[in-house]
Amino acid sequence: MRMKRLFGGLVLCFLLFVSQSCQQGGSQKQAYDVAAFYWPAYHYEPRLEHIFPDKKGEWQVIYNARPKEPGHQQPKVPLWGYTDEADPAVMDKKIDAAVSHGVNVFIFDWYWYDNQPLLEDCIDNGFLKANHDRMQFYIMWANHDATSYWDPKNPDKNQLYWKGSVDRKTFDVIVDRVISRYFKNPSYYKIDGKPVFCIYELNNFIKGFGSPEAAKEALDYFREKTVAAGFPGLHLQAILWSALPKDIEGVPADKTGTQDHVLKYFGFNSLTNYCWAHLQNPEGDYDKWATASTDMWKSFDSSFSIPYFPNVTVSWDANPRFIPRTGYISNPTPEKFERYLRKARDYADQHPEQPKLITVNAWNEWSEGSYLEPDTTFKMGYLDAVKSVFAP
Known part of the structure; x- marks a missing residue:
C-alpha cells in the first residue's frame, strides 16, 4: 500500500509538472497582444465577381500587378501561393504561423452592403472552423462606401458600388448577428470581459442614422x-483618421470641436x-514615413482621454x-519594421494603466x-521581426 501511495504521489507530481510546463510554454499568455488587421478578400465572393472574374478574389489583382518604374517591386509574390482563405486547411497554416x-x-475587416454581409466566408468557413481557440479575433466594421478603389x-x-452607411433597422440586424455569431465565440477578443468592436468610419456611421442623437441611441x-x-459591457474602439469628426453637427451643446469630445459623446472606449x-x-523612404507617423503618438496622448493603442x-x-x-513607400525591410515594433512595445510599457495591445x-x-x-523576397522576415519583439 505504501508503494502504491508513493507511486500515486509521483504520478500526481508529474502531472502537475506537465500542467505547469504547458502553462509556461506554448499556451502561455503573451505579455502583449499583437493584433494584425486582416483583409478577407482572398477567396471567391460572388458579389465581387464583376471585379474579380477569375473567382480567386483579389489574388487576381496581385498576380496581374506591374511595376510603375524600374526597380519597383511588383508584383508581390506570396511564398505560400494564391491560396483560398475560406478553406480551413489554408487558414490552419495561417493561424499556426501567426501564433508561433x-x-x-x-x-x-467586416462588411455589410445592401442588407447582407460581404466576404464573411473567410471568417465563418476559414478561420472559425480552423482556429480551435488557438488565437483571438475581433471585428472592425469597415463601414466605408464600396467604390471602384477595389477595381484596378x-x-x-x-x-460608388455600395453605400457603407446603414439605417437603424439594418443596424439592429447587424447587432444581433455580431453578438450571436461572433461575440459568443470563446475566442472573441475582450478587454475587461467586454467584447471589442471597432468602427472604421464614424462619419459614415452617423450619416446613416440622420443625426448624432440617433447614432448615439443606436450605440x-x-x-x-x-x-x-x-x-x-461593450468595448467600442474607433479608428483615428480624418473620418473621425471633430464636432457633432446638430448638437447645440457641442462647442469644443475636438475628436476627443466626439468620442466621449458616443461612449467610445479606445x-x-x-x-x-x-x-x-x-x-518616399520607409524610415522617414515611419518616424513621422510614430512621433504623432505623443500628441495622441495629450489629445485624447481614452486609451490609444499604437x-x-x-x-x-x-x-x-x-x-x-501612384506613389509608394520605398526601402521597407523587416529590420526597419522591427525597430518600430520595439517603439510600440516601449509605448505600451509606458502606459501600464491600459491593456498592452499593439x-x-x-x-x-x-x-x-x-x-x-x-513573400518570395523576405520569406518569413516580417513575422520573424514580430517574434523577436513579442513572442514569449
Whole structure:
C-alpha cells in the first residue's frame, strides 16, 4: 500500500509538472497582444465577381500587378501561393504561423452592403472552423462606401458600388448577428470581459442614422444588447483618421470641436489607427514615413482621454489597384519594421494603466503592399521581426 501511495504521489507530481510546463510554454499568455488587421478578400465572393472574374478574389489583382518604374517591386509574390482563405486547411497554416510568431489576434475587416454581409466566408468557413481557440479575433466594421478603389480596371476611383452607411433597422440586424455569431465565440477578443468592436468610419456611421442623437441611441442599444447577452459591457474602439469628426453637427451643446469630445459623446472606449497612410503621405523612404507617423503618438496622448493603442504599419504600395500608377513607400525591410515594433512595445510599457495591445497593418493587405504573410523576397522576415519583439 505504501508503494502504491508513493507511486500515486509521483504520478500526481508529474502531472502537475506537465500542467505547469504547458502553462509556461506554448499556451502561455503573451505579455502583449499583437493584433494584425486582416483583409478577407482572398477567396471567391460572388458579389465581387464583376471585379474579380477569375473567382480567386483579389489574388487576381496581385498576380496581374506591374511595376510603375524600374526597380519597383511588383508584383508581390506570396511564398505560400494564391491560396483560398475560406478553406480551413489554408487558414490552419495561417493561424499556426501567426501564433508561433507572436501575432495572437486577427482584426477582421467586416462588411455589410445592401442588407447582407460581404466576404464573411473567410471568417465563418476559414478561420472559425480552423482556429480551435488557438488565437483571438475581433471585428472592425469597415463601414466605408464600396467604390471602384477595389477595381484596378477602373481609373475613376470614386465610382460608388455600395453605400457603407446603414439605417437603424439594418443596424439592429447587424447587432444581433455580431453578438450571436461572433461575440459568443470563446475566442472573441475582450478587454475587461467586454467584447471589442471597432468602427472604421464614424462619419459614415452617423450619416446613416440622420443625426448624432440617433447614432448615439443606436450605440446605446448595442451596449444594452451586449449586456443582455451575458457580457459586462461593450468595448467600442474607433479608428483615428480624418473620418473621425471633430464636432457633432446638430448638437447645440457641442462647442469644443475636438475628436476627443466626439468620442466621449458616443461612449467610445479606445482608439487606434488602421495604417500610417492615414497619418502621413505614403510616399518616399520607409524610415522617414515611419518616424513621422510614430512621433504623432505623443500628441495622441495629450489629445485624447481614452486609451490609444499604437499601430505599426509594414509598408505601403497600392499600385496593384491603380491605373495610372501612384506613389509608394520605398526601402521597407523587416529590420526597419522591427525597430518600430520595439517603439510600440516601449509605448505600451509606458502606459501600464491600459491593456498592452499593439495593432499591425496588416496580415495580408497585399494590394496595398502591407503584409506580414511571407513573400518570395523576405520569406518569413516580417513575422520573424514580430517574434523577436513579442513572442514569449
